[in-house]
Amino acid sequence: MKQDISVVGSPIDPYTESSDWMLMIAFPKSPSKGFPLALSIAQQASEFRIVDSAGILMHVAHFAPNERDAKLAIELFSQTGGWKGVVAYSKGRPIKERWAFISMLECYLESCECTDPDAHCCVVIDDPSFEPVKSFSMTISVGPSTTKPVEVDRYLFPCSRLWPSMRFQPDHPSSLQDQIQAAGVKNGCYACPRFDAARFEKISTATYQIDV
Incomplete structure (x- = not known):
């Protein structure tokens, strides 16, 4: 999926932006060796853009409620865990327990492997x-x-x-x-x-x- 990766100046409104998405993750550039991989994963999300937030470039990825995006979201969470400045919201709510959210996504992915998810x-x-x-x-x-x-x-x-x-x-x-x-x-x-x-x-x- 081709993404618009131009830098925009509009501020991040996580409550509003995440209201219609399963997950929104925003993260700044990191000195971590894993940053290039994290950026590559974020660019594969259903929606991605870079925002100039008070002089700090924030990479914003929106994930839709489907199997593909759930897998990408888990990977991005894993890559950015422990980084400073990372924010994550789901359906307008801040995610306070990252691992609990990942566990929920893993449960969903298990259902995707079932002949009858019910x-x-x-x-x-x-x-x-x-x-x-x-x-x-x-x-x-x-x-x-x-x-x-x-x-x-x-x-x-x-x-x-x-x-x-x-x-x-x-x-x-x-x-x-x-x-x-x-x-x-x-x-x-x-x-x-x-x-x-x-x-x-x-x-x-x-x-x-x-x-x-």
Whole structure:
């Protein structure tokens, strides 16, 4: 992809510039021996330009939410790690934990290797509102017990990476989908090209025997 590498004078607005991109990395020239490679990687991003920021030339690379750019982003992160003056933003948010973001991208790339990405990304769970009842049914009691069958909805949870830390609040005024989206922002999954909280939907039902 041919890039416009002319120097422009407009300042960098990372919040606005990164709002529509999976990732934006901006870095100055470095004395590191790895600088030529980092520059070559940055020039292969979906969008690249050089900005004169108060007399300092900043190399700005924008990465789109696709497999190719995810691989390039990981490489550029690896090359520029530890350099002074490097800034990174994703969808309008500063990236504070670089390695956590790289781990998210690696998870996405694993899904790209799967015949069905959903087999990697999604988890089937019970209706969150049923959990307190289900856990009660596991209580051990002495003597005869009476049970009854309960039909429970089963849902597709859209992110296996997020699921271990997800804590639903069934009585919260926000929808379950909005709670997932908010958790994705908090846990750094929001920038994954496959993350879509709207995919949380009922897919089947299951029957459990619970104590009465």
